[in-house]
Amino acid sequence: MTIFTCKSDLTSMMTCIYDAWASRKGHGNIKLLREPVFQQELFDEYIHVEGDEEKAEKVLRSVRAKISPTAYIDVLYAAHSCEEDALDTIYRFLVLGFAYGAKVSSMLSYPPVMRLMELKRNVGNEAHFMHEFTRFTSIDGKVYVSHIEPKNDVLALTAEHFQDRMPSEYFLIIDDRRRSVAVHPRNEEFYIRYLTAEEAQSLSETEQITDEYTVLWRTFFDTIGIKERANPVCQRNLFPIWRRKHVTEFM
């Protein structure tokens, strides 16, 4: 078995798919994994693939043109999944996709298709949770900062949503788990970069900021529940404790 490995950014993953395909070792004899690879098998061959913009673009372009725009979106979502088999699943999905064309997306009884849809769903759901439960604190009414800790890498999807929602605000969304940040300057496109240790440290306190509106919001939150219908179990099911970590009304 030959294992192609790469970093987990989109360019590297797509390049990895390109090289694995071009290796002509036979789809059954290879596997694609993102690094770090934890358990190396003795008899497998490991090949590290470095990201290459051109190759990556080629792969994405053919997905759009030869399979479908829908498949393209599905692949992009799946690529942000935290699951170990995400990259390999995308590869298997593309093998089918290049053979069957657009209808691959409906072939749910094929395991790679089903799995890809599942990965996409998980990423989409988590992004949706971020739209719901991300909370910003205001630094002097000038900059809005939030901290998130998603399992999947949904920072870009999240930032895209907030960019549309508040195009004329300066905001930061910090992924504490990956130490990455989406920076949105007023009336401009957001960009993503990694934080240095010092930056991360100095931004870590922003969640503790309390102002008039955090107080008012907690008041509203405590008031709006109907006590004759009190139901902590239901509340916990819909809003699990582990999702509350960065949420103002529970802090």
Place this chain on the structure above:
Amino acid sequence: MNTNRQMSGGERPADANMQNVAFVAETVPCIIGQPALEEKLRILADAAKYDVACTSSGVDRKGKEGFLGNARACGICHSFASDGRCISLLKILMTNHCVYDCKYCVNRVSNDVVRTTFTPDEICQLTVEFYKRNYIEGLFLSSGVLKNPAYTMERMCETLALLRGKYRFNGYIHVKTIPGAPDELLATAGYLADRISINLELPTAESLEKLAPNKSFQTILNPMGKVSSTIAAHRLAIGKDARMERSMSNRYLEKNIFQSARLAEKTGSVQLPAPVTGGELGRPFAPAGQSTQMIIGASGESDYNLIQTTQRLYQSYDLKRVFYSAYIPLNEDADLPSLGTAPPLLREHRLYQADWLLRFYGFEADELLSEEKPNFNELLDPKCDWALRHLELFPVELQTASYDLILRIPGIGPKSAGRIVKARRYGSLTYENLKKMGVVLKRAHYFVTCGGRMMYPIPIDEQYITRQLVGTNQRENWQIAHQNGARQMSLFDDFGVQLMS
């Protein structure tokens, strides 16, 4: 009034600390008799909490530079309150002063409660500041009747115009209209808001007259009809179908209540006149449609009566949603259940389930209940109940059955039905891959075959299946009846997930 503080797109003052100074000076309790903002919020959120609708759904709108906010058709929920209900909007009353005396309401004129009124700016500031912190999707503004309906509605419109204009708010607004307000103001509200609603409160004219002496079916249905015609006219004018979009799944149904509806005939096509203000903003009229709410358990109507009324409301007024609110006794009154009576949560839950069946599953009210059987089964959900009365249709072969019929199988929702129909085009179905596709067969397996086989060898026998399903339902029913408000949880289990594909 500090004009430069809140505009999302406007110029910010150079010294941000000045803002805070201004804020403190403005909102700390000062004028005699006027509570501080926090206290006002407590009073006016507390008075608004009995209104059920808190969805921010029904309209897609992109954000735009210089403005604050967008809207997503699926709606976005931001938190869950201690009762398990979703919080999506800043749900408040403009005022809890009220000259009316509806028997079931805390704010009725005959009650002795602390009263207060928000200023338009206070409402706007709360909305935009909460919105920027992603606490809410927008504003739900309702109100008691201050002086008279026209005066109240005018104040509400003024507030919304300020929010859309000066505060440049582009997020979601749901406004509740005041029965008896002039048409021009209704029109204004519709142009400023995304959803407009007027509460029917009770399903029959007699109950309404008895419990809400200042309201009448006329003052409620009349504006509802006009709003509905105005929405339809605007939809036609911008090249859309006159009727509101429904779930995707309805398009695959051969029959559903919305097709058989005749909108214009029933409502007449009297539209609202031109708005007083707001029209100049160039907004569509109530793009997320209108909704209403009925109180459950304050008067003697049957479930049959309620779902018939519901169906009629959907058909005649093309309402986007009908909400139900289990009555919580707040006032001592001979005409109402006594204080301490538990709110009928299970009944409310059954009605919501039936409402989903009408809206997404192609059922009609008369298929679910009848004069002879006017109330839902406590032990079984309406769909299981229906299936058990129609065992001659089962088992359904998943490989070949129509979408309509698959959707009628207990435990199968539009999402699963869609996946089944899609997947079987490219290969035969097995229980194994159904499971992998995320189709849950816990309830369904009593009613289906796949490739000619049932999942377990069981008889299609009413007694037997009823016992099994009651067992499956029991825990859930108990929770709803005794632990309060679990309905949201199971609605999410059964249906809610489809909203976030």
